[in-house]
Amino acid sequence: MKLTLKALLPAACLMVFSCQTPSENAADTPSITPDTWPEITQQSKPWTRWWWMGNAVDKKNLSYLLHEYADAGLGGVEIAPIYGAKGYEDRYLDFLSDEWLEMLKYTVNVADSLDMQVDLTQGTGWPFGGPFVDVDHAASKLVTKEFDFNGQGEFSQNLTWKDEKHPERSPELLAVMAYGNDGQVEELTSQVTADGQLTWESSGNWKIMAIYNGKTGQKVKRAAPGGQGYTLDHFSAEAVNRYLDVFGEAFGEDLPGIRAFYNDSFEVYGANFTKNFLEAFQQRRGYDLKAYLPQLLGKEHSEETARIKSDYRQTLHELLLEHFTENWTDWAHSKGKKTKNQAHGSPGNLIDLYATVDIPECETFGSSYFPIPGLRRDSADIRNVDPDPIMLKFASSAGHLAGKPLISCETFTWLGEHFKSSFSQMKPEVDQAFLAGINHVFYHGVTYSPQDIDFPGWLFYASLNLTQQNSLWPHFRSFNDYIARCQSVLQAGKPDNELMVYWPVYDVWAEEGNMFQMISVHHIDDWLHPTAFYAQTTKLMGQGYSVDFTSDKLIREARVAEGKILTHGEASPAKALLIPQMEYFPLQTLESAIALAKEGATVIFEAAPKHVPGHFEVEKREKDLADTWAQLTFDDHGVATVGKGKVILNGNFQQALENESIERETLADTGLQFIRRTVGDDKYYFLVNHTAAAIDKEISLNVDASSVVLMNPLTGKSGLAKSRRQEGKTFVNVHLESGESLLVQAAAAEAQSVSPWTYRTEATKTIPVEGPWELHFDAGGPELPKNQTTETIQPWTGQGDDIADAFSGQATYHTTFDLQKEADKHYLLKLANVHESAKVWINGQEAGYAWSIPYQLRIGEFLKDGKNDIKIQVANLMANRVRYMDQHGMEWRNYHEINFVNINYKPFDASTWDVMPSGIEGSVELEVF
Numbered sequence: 001m002k003l004t005l006k007a008l009l010p011a012a013c014l015m016v017f018s019c020q021t022p023s024e025n026a027a028d029t030p031s032i033t034p035d036t037w038p039e040i041t042q043q044s045k046p047w048t049r050w051w052w053m054g055n056a057v058d059k060k061n062l063s064y065l066l067h068e069y070a071d072a073g074l075g076g077v078e079i080a081p082i083y084g085a086k087g088y089e090d091r092y093l094d095f096l097s098d099e100w101l102e103m104l105k106y107t108v109n110v111a112d113s114l115d116m117q118v119d120l121t122q123g124t125g126w127p128f129g130g131p132f133v134d135v136d137h138a139a140s141k142l143v144t145k146e147f148d149f150n151g152q153g154e155f156s157q158n159l160t161w162k163d164e165k166h167p168e169r170s171p172e173l174l175a176v177m178a179y180g181n182d183g184q185v186e187e188l189t190s191q192v193t194a195d196g197q198l199t200w201e202s203s204g205n206w207k208i209m210a211i212y213n214g215k216t217g218q219k220v221k222r223a224a225p226g227g228q229g230y231t232l233d234h235f236s237a238e239a240v241n242r243y244l245d246v247f248g249e250a251f252g253e254d255l256p257g258i259r260a261f262y263n264d265s266f267e268v269y270g271a272n273f274t275k276n277f278l279e280a281f282q283q284r285r286g287y288d289l290k291a292y293l294p295q296l297l298g299k300e301h302s303e304e305t306a307r308i309k310s311d312y313r314q315t316l317h318e319l320l321l322e323h324f325t326e327n328w329t330d331w332a333h334s335k336g337k338k339t340k341n342q343a344h345g346s347p348g349n350l351i352d353l354y355a356t357v358d359i360p361e362c363e364t365f366g367s368s369y370f371p372i373p374g375l376r377r378d379s380a381d382i383r384n385v386d387p388d389p390i391m392l393k394f395a396s397s398a399g400h401l402a403g404k405p406l407i408s409c410e411t412f413t414w415l416g417e418h419f420k421s422s423f424s425q426m427k428p429e430v431d432q433a434f435l436a437g438i439n440h441v442f443y444h445g446v447t448y449s450p451q452d453i454d455f456p457g458w459l460f461y462a463s464l465n466l467t468q469q470n471s472l473w474p475h476f477r478s479f480n481d482y483i484a485r486c487q488s489v490l491q492a493g494k495p496d497n498e499l500m501v502y503w504p505v506y507d508v509w510a511e512e513g514n515m516f517q518m519i520s521v522h523h524i525d526d527w528l529h530p531t532a533f534y535a536q537t538t539k540l541m542g543q544g545y546s547v548d549f550t551s552d553k554l555i556r557e558a559r560v561a562e563g564k565i566l567t568h569g570e571a572s573p574a575k576a577l578l579i580p581q582m583e584y585f586p587l588q589t590l591e592s593a594i595a596l597a598k599e600g601a602t603v604i605f606e607a608a609p610k611h612v613p614g615h616f617e618v619e620k621r622e623k624d625l626a627d628t629w630a631q632l633t634f635d636d637h638g639v640a641t642v643g644k645g646k647v648i649l650n651g652n653f654q655q656a657l658e659n660e661s662i663e664r665e666t667l668a669d670t671g672l673q674f675i676r677r678t679v680g681d682d683k684y685y686f687l688v689n690h691t692a693a694a695i696d697k698e699i700s701l702n703v704d705a706s707s708v709v710l711m712n713p714l715t716g717k718s719g720l721a722k723s724r725r726q727e728g729k730t731f732v733n734v735h736l737e738s739g740e741s742l743l744v745q746a747a748a749a750e751a752q753s754v755s756p757w758t759y760r761t762e763a764t765k766t767i768p769v770e771g772p773w774e775l776h777f778d779a780g781g782p783e784l785p786k787n788q789t790t791e792t793i794q795p796w797t798g799q800g801d802d803i804a805d806a807f808s809g810q811a812t813y814h815t816t817f818d819l820q821k822e823a824d825k826h827y828l829l830k831l832a833n834v835h836e837s838a839k840v841w842i843n844g845q846e847a848g849y850a851w852s853i854p855y856q857l858r859i860g861e862f863l864k865d866g867k868n869d870i871k872i873q874v875a876n877l878m879a880n881r882v883r884y885m886d887q888h889g890m891e892w893r894n895y896h897e898i899n900f901v902n903i904n905y906k907p908f909d910a911s912t913w914d915v916m917p918s919g920i921e922g923s924v925e926l927e928v929f
Contacts, residue, residue, distance in 0.1 A: 030493065030680040034751035035709045035718050038488035042117055043406065045075025045484045049445035051460045053895070054084015055224050056091035057103050061450040063110050068468045069446070070114040073480030077111065078119040078262055078340075078442060079104070081224035083897035085458050094226030095124050096250045108256045119260045119340060122247060124227025126264040129220040131229035132246040135168045137239035138230035139271035143171050143214035144297070149178075151203040159210045160196035171212035174278065177290050181205045185291045209293060211278075216270045222897055234266075235274035235319040237327060244331045251335075260338035260359060263328070265520075266320075266346035272516035274319065284318060285311045286616040301512040307615040310584070313509040313517055314614070317348035325356045332358075340408060344394070345520040349505045351551040354398035359440065362395035363410040365521055370428045371692040372739040372853050374833060377425070381417035383903055387429075389436040390534060391521055394503075396437025397548035400495040403570030408440035409433050412464050417903045419456075419878040420916065421464050422836035423472065423479045423851040430483065431688045431741060435673050437548075439490035441483055454892075455781060456878060461898050465878070471780055471808040475837040475875045478849035485713035489743055490686065493679030497546035498662060500565060500574040501537050502555065502589075504582035506613035532581040532606065536653055540578075543654055544668030546676060550577070552589045560599035563645065572678060575662050576602040578653055584613035587625045594628070598643030604656045605649050667699040672736075682747045689736040696735045696760070705730040705746030710757045713743050715848055715858075719757030721746075735760045739853040758826055758858070760929065767926040769829075769870065773815045775919075778873065780809010782884055795835060795919035797880070805915045808881035812873040813920060821865050825928050831855040832922025834874060841871040859926075876918035879910065886911035 038044070048069070069077065081095055093100040104120070111118050123130055129138075149155045163170040176188040176198060188208070192198045200208075218231040233239040274280075281289045289296065289312065295305045296312055329339045342361045343353035354360035366385035367377060392409065399407040411430060415421045430441060446466050449457030457469040466476065508519065508527045519527055528534050540547055554567050555577070564573030577593060579585075593603045609629055612621040632640040637659070638649040650656035657664070665674060671691040677684035683703055689695050708723040708730060721744060722733040730746055737760075775788040775796060785804040788796065793813055796804045821827075829847070831838060837851035842862035850857055885892055886909055893900035893908065902908045 031749065032492070032679050032682050032745060032747055034707045034745050034747045034749055035720070035754045037485065037711065037716065037718075038492050040484050040488050042075035042115055043440065044488040044491055045073055046441040046443060046480050046487070047076040047078060047119075048074055048443040048466065049080050049410065050077040051445065051447045051463070052079055052081045052224065053448060053458045053460070054088060054091065055081050055093040055095060055100055055103075055226070056084055056088050056450075057093065057448060058091070058450075059103070059106050061448070062103065062107050064451060065448060065468065066107070066110045066114055066116065070116055071477070072473065073477045073484060074116065075484070076117040076119065076259070077446070078121065079107070080121040081124040081227060082222045082460070083125070083224060083895060086894045086896060092225045095130070095224050096246070097226060100226070101250065101256075105256045108258060112257065117259045118257075119262050120258045122261040122263065123220065124224035125220045125222035127220070127231055127266065127268050128234070128243060128263065129229055129231035130223070130227045133230040133232050133239070133243060135215060135230065137233055137236065137242055139216045139218055139233050139268050140235075140273045140275065141214045141216050141270050142273035142277075143212045144293070145210040145212070147208040147210075149200075149202070149206045149208055151205060153201075155200045155202075155208065156198070157208075158195070158197050159192060161212060166217065169215040169217055171214040172275070173210060173212055174275070175211045175290055177209050177211065177293065178202070178206045179209065179294055187290065207294070211290065211293065213273060213275045216268075218269060218271070221267070231268055231271070233274055234268060234271070234324040235277070235316065237323040240324050240327050244328065248335075255335055255337070258337060260340045261328075261332050262340045262361075263342065265342040265344050265363060266518065270516065272316070272347075277315070277319070280319060281312070281315045284315055285614065292615070296515050304615065306510040306512065307613065307618065309511075309515055310506055310509040310613045311615055312515055313347060314506075316516075317352075320346060320348045321352055321356065325353050329357050342410065344391070345518050347516060347518055349551055349553075350394045350519055351398045351503060351549055352553050354395045355402035355404075355551075355554065358404065359406045359408050360395040360399045360404060361408040361410060361442070362392045362438065363413055363521060364392070364415075364429060364433055365413045367415055367425070368429060368432060370690045370739075372428060372690060373692060374853050375424065375428070375739070376422070378420075381420050381903065383414050385522070388524055388528075389432050390528065390537060391524055392433055392436035392438060394549060397550065400437060400497060400548045401500070401550055401554050401567040401571050403568035405491065405570070406440040407438055408442055409438040410444050411441050413444045414462060414903055415464060418459075418465065418908065419882050419910070422877065423475070424834075424836065424853055426479070427482070427741075427852045428688075428690055428739060431690070434486055434490060434686055435675050435688055437495065437675060439487050441487065456882060456892060459893070459900065461895075461900050471810065471878050471881075472837055472875050474810055475839060475849060475851060478837075478839075479851060481716070482713050485716060485743070486686070486741075489684050490675075490677060492684065493677045493682075494570065494572045495548070496572050496676035496678040496683055497548045498575040499540065499545055499547045499578055499657075500550040500567075500576070501533065501540070501547050501578045501580065503549045503551060504531070504533055504580065504584070505551065506584035506586065507531065507582050510584055510613065536578070536580045536606065540653060542668065544664035544666055545657070546665075548574070552586055555589055555596070556592045558592075558596060560596055560601045560645070563600045563602070565596060565601050576604055576657065576660065579603065579605045581607040582610070584611050585609040585625070587612055587621055587628065590625060590628055594632070594642060594647060597645040597647050600644035602645055602660055602662075603647045604653060605647065606651055606653065608649060663702055665700075665702055667701065670697050670699055671695050672699065682745075685744060687734075687736075687742070689738055689740055692738055694735065694737045698731050698733050701730045701732060701746060703730050703746055704728045706749060707745070707747050707751035707754075708732050709745040709747075709751055709754060710734070711743035711745060713741055714852070718754075720751055720754040721757050722759070733759065737854045737856075760828075763927045763929050764825070765928045767819070767928065769815065769817050769924040769926060771815055773813050775811055775813050777807065777811045778809065780807055780881070782806055782881060793920050793924055795917045795921050797915050797918045806880055806884035807918070808876055808878045810873050810875045811919065812871050814869075814871045816867050816869050818866060819863060819868050819926075821863055822928065825860070826858065827860040827863055828927040828929070829857045829859045830923075830925050830927055831872070831920055832924070833920070835917045835919055835921060836877055837875045838920070839873040839875075843869050872920065872924075874919050877916050879913065879916045880918065883910045883913045883915070
């Protein structure tokens with residue numbers, strides 16, 4: 001059975017702000033005033049990727065759209081130029097042209113006036129590349145020609161390789177090697193003439209291999225006008241520098257006021273080489289790779305090939321890290337800008353690549369299963385992928401340990417089929433990302449669509465299409481406000497994870513298979529799920545420990561302060577470093593771990609190190625590894641005292657942690673998932689209830705708080721919790737329905753004049769809100785249905801009205817009801833099922849939104865004795881209107897490149913869809929408690 005995080009971690013979304021014993025310099029440390037929300041800033045608001053289709057942008061529409069986005073609660077946009085819509089070529093602007101740069105500067109100015117910010121994809125489409133990447137600097141691959149020679153006579157061959165279709169991409173000969181049947185290796189490169197002729201004599205049987213630097217030929221995917229061209233060679237410093245120079249020259253001294261440059265996930269397929277790779281390999285790994293190319297390229301798996309492949313993959317990582325990621329970030333800093341990077345998909349150590357940039361960014365791809373009753377997840381409308389939040393933690397861990405305040409996420413990529421994704425489906429997915437350490441959400445996304453483009457507007461083929469023409473748009477602000485409140489807390493202070501768990505990347509690099517290995521989201525069943533690292537981290541988190549993943553580099557650079565491990569001044573210290581069982585462990589990393597222990601750290605090994613990675617001087621390094629480990633003297637409990645600290649050998653991490661009094665959060669036993677933040681002597685917890693049932697319990701927090709305040713990120717309301725203190729812990733009463741979320745403050749300071757939190761208790765009565773209900777269609781299309789009156793509330797679809805079945809937009813239900821309010825009672829409005837988002841008014845006052853499960857609102861403050869008026873506006877999905885358009889042959893998708901595809905990358909056709917239920921289904925009632 002595959003071990004998954006969700007199988008181990010139940011879920012209820014709760015933010016808890018807690019405290020520890022105040023420090024001696026409490027006056028100098030940050031703190032949170034109880035019952036006070038952090039400031040909502042442009043960075044705490046959600047941002048979005050903003051596709052500029054065909055770069056067909058103009059000032060009028062840029063201003064209009066940015067005002068729409070600001071009004072909807074977005075804090076920033078990330079400009080991503082891509083292919084355009086057909087028929088609008090006269091509006092296209094070439095990427096980096098003077099006209100395009102003018103539009104960019106105008107965008108930044110308008111955004112600034114709206115207190116928004118702008119990021120910029122440094123290219124068009126993806127990956128980096130364009131017309132300014134000449135063939136010499138384009139993505140490269142290792143190619144070879146092989147010849148058999150039996151040693152009879154003279155071997156003569158012209159090794160010039162001409163690409164007849166693309167002469168400019170003809171492979172460049174780098175070296176020639178001869179491999180004998182008896183293990184002989186001889187280099188023949190010096191015997192090749194200037195015109196490519198090799199003449200050689202020898203006895204015996206040989207395989208002659210000519211080694212070339214070839215070109216992948218990959219072009220920029222989904223390129224915008226002016227952005228078409230070859231993909232960049234990311235492993236070449238010369239190529240990267242020339243690429244960056246193009247932007248330096250285009251921007252000049254008047255660089256627009258963007259916040260960050262952005263790089264998408266590494267999708268440079270087959271780019272496994274660079275012209276100077278062989279020299280770099282020998283310098284870094286200590287031996288000549290050319291002598292071992294048959295092992296590197298062969299199909300046979302052996303200890304030797306595993307070591308050679310590991311060295312090859314490590315070298316690719318170092319070139320990517322140094323020549324691209326560090327180089328690019330240094331360049332951006334020289335321009336006063338940040339970098340935002342998706343490392344996944346690359347052939348490198350994800351943690352180090354993420355840690356190098358200013359804003360590490362991960363990606364949610366596909367739809368997760370949550371056992372929340374009533375949560376729609378139709379198998380036909382989701383991709384055949386199972387997102388794993390452990391994958392998200394590679395970015396957040398790197399950010400946490402490298403002291404990066406923001407960890408972003410490209411969110412909701414292919415969450416569901418086009419036009420069928422609702423806020424209720426998005427909330428548990430984004431809560432799961434928050435739990436994984438994400439605190440800077442980027443929607444995937446919003447397409448620039450001018451005002452004169454009819455419904456559904458310009459659309460990107462892999463997007464949620466959260467545009468101003470989406471029927472959910474009028475309710476979008478409430479969803480954004482929820483994320484902003486959560487992120488205001490998740491961006492406060494520092495992360496608070498007590499454990500660092502080492503990721504054994506050398507085991508990944510030593511895996512059999514093709515020499516080029518992309519460590520991607522889509523292949524975690526190969527490189528992540530089968531490992532002891534995955535089993536241990538998911539188990540620890542399920543038990544209530546907070547973990548970050550660490551790398552060899554971060555361990556080498558760490559220090560110890562007061563017995564805890566520090567990787568950066570802005571990172572929270574870890575109480576222990578955990579090393580899971582693995583095959584390959586570098587000697588230098590073992591030495592660094594022991595050095596940390598000598599300074600007072602606790603280092604726990606699941607098993608003794610077995611082998612060093614790599615091929616160079618294996619026997620010597622294996623002996624050094626064994627000798628270094630043998631210097632540790634373990635007692636009967638597996639504890640070796642080393643200097644001020646200790647190294648522990650224990651196959652049961654939890655037992656070892658308990659022995660060291662490193663406590664887990666027992667609240668995990670209730671079904672709650674959590675993540676903590678610390679602000680000075682105070683903490684935040686974020687908890688999520690993704691279980692199938694309500695959780696109504698007193699939970700224990702590993703803090704000693706003077707006050708605890710519960711805060712609801714859906715509504716912004718808060719109140720003093722029922723709590724008590726005992727033996728250094730705080731016990732808090734919480735009630736979370738399945739799918740609900742809550743923020744809680746538990747602070748060192750006493751809460752002054754804070755009203756008590758209103759807890760859900762058993763209902764004393766339930767009052768049905770009966771009809772007749774009037775239904776008015778407010779806005780949408782293809783046309784407005786006639787008003788309806790029904791005795792009981794019901795969806796407007798499936799009632800025999802074809803116009804209503806085709807309608808996408810907003811419609812309002814209205815009725816009145818009599819009520820005699822009871823003193824000291826609370827009133828909860830419960831909507832059985834909403835398709836898909838509801839906005840409620842009681843007696844003419846806006847009472848709030850219900851767009852997530854459970855569809856409930858507390859409305860007691862708006863009720864009065866006697867007759868009460870209730871209006872419920874429901875926004876449905878775009879699906880029914882798009883279905884109507886396809887059934888009637890209406891043309892709305894007509895784009896260059898991929899045009900528009902469904903979730904399985906087949907031609908999109910909604911004409912066979914069933915009508916999606918729209919409106920309110922089931923009962924409307926008041927629960928009194």
